[in-house]
Amino acid sequence: MQNQNQTTRPNGHPAPTGQPPAPAFSEAPASLTLKISYRGYNDVLFTLRSNSGVDLLSKLDAVLDRLEKMGAEPAPARDATPAGAGQANGAPAEPPICRYHGPMKPSKKHGGWYCPKKMGDGSYCQEKVDG
Numbered sequence: 031m032q033n034q035n036q037t038t039r040p041n042g043h044p045a046p047t048g049q050p051p052a053p054a055f056s057e058a059p060a061s062l063t064l065k066i067s068y069r070g071y072n073d074v075l076f077t078l079r080s081n082s083g084v085d086l087l088s089k090l091d092a093v094l095d096r097l098e099k100m101g102a103e104p105a106p107a108r109d110a111t112p113a114g115a116g117q118a119n120g121a122p123a124e125p126p127i128c129r130y131h132g133p134m135k136p137s138k139k140h141g142g143w144y145c146p147k148k149m150g151d152g153s154y155c156q157e158k159v160d161g
């Protein structure tokens with residue numbers, strides 16, 4: 031019974047192929063910054079650099095595996111709106127009410143509000159509120 035099941039050795043260094051070592055680069059063509067939460071620190075920045083995006087991605091996987099084992103987590107996303115900004119622009123939080131159909135919808139074209147419903151005769155409701 032032969033045991034041909036050779037496992038690849040993780041400590042085996044790659045055979046030299048005659049290629050020169052990777053050149054030192056002052057500015058990496060590919061870089062990626064992870065923001066993680068670790069041991070209560072929410073703003074731990076971890077920057078990976080490589081001279082190839084593909085290489086960077088494989089590094090990223092390895093790093094993420096390691097980080098997850100360490101118990102690190104992705105840093106909580108911040109809200110796009112800064113805290114305390116509130117509704118400084120005075121935009122109404124609730125839609126205006128069409129007198130026939132109820133709440134209106136925000137109009138992306140005009141910035142106001144419109145009623146998407148139809149009237150009894152099949153024509154679109156003409157109720158609008160300017161933004």
Ligand SMILES: [Zn+2]
Binds near residue numbers: 131132146
């Ligand atoms: Zn209406």
